[in-house]
Amino acid sequence: MFDFAVFGSLFLTLFVIMDPPGITPIFLALTSGRAAKVQRRMAWQAVCVAFGVIAVFGICGQQILDYLHVSVPALMIAGGLLLLLIALDLLTGKTDEPKQTKDVNVALVPLGMPLLAGPGAIVSVILAVQKAGGFGGQVSVWSAIIAMHVVLWITMRYSLVIIRVIKDGGVVLVTRLAGMMLSAIAVQQIINGVLQVVHA
Secondary structure, three states: OOOHHHHHHHHHHHHHHHOHHHHHHHHHHHHOOOOHHHHHHHHHHHHHHHHHHHHHHHHHHHHHHHHHOOOHHHHHHHHHHHHHHHHHHHHHOOOOOOHHHHHHHHHHHHHHHHHHOOHHHHHHHHHHHHHOOHHHHHHHHHHHHHHHHHHHHHHHHHHHHHHHHHHHHHHHHHHHHHHHHHHHHHHHHHHHHHHHHHHO
16 A cells, blocks of 8 residues: 655655755856756666666665675765766866767766765665665655656756746856855765764
8 A cells, every 4th residue: 555654755855855946056167158958868868777776776776886896985975076077067167078978978977977876866766765664664765756746857857948038148157156055065965974983
């Protein structure tokens, strides 16, 4: 039987961690200067990548981490360092990457992972799948995961309207703000990982 408590709990947890409103300025900064069709495709690709990563870790995440001898804090620190590199590129206005490579990087890294499917979301899903009891519990968990990714896609898809309003100057401002936000997220993620290592 469908468990609305499990659905609501996981959906709210993922909403806070994946932060659809907060992803909007970062998505706009990373996709600025591209055609609307390309931006829509990148939004879809990022959500698909995030869902794919979350699904894989939801099904066999603990086994993957155990096999690779990777701890959750190590995953958090690595993700934080990767986000920090992207944030520095946004802050410095680096634009010398080839367009095709840049497209692939934005769709896969950092949007798909680790920004959307980051360590926090991965760990939350692993724990939710492990705790869910019976078929109804599993259906509730996966329904919450799918619903969250639909929300993410809608948020990024329709955030493109903002670009038409703020124009080029606004995009530059959003890019710098997104870089600052992303660097803060990255540093906090690294700190959380280090603290978990110290406590362990």
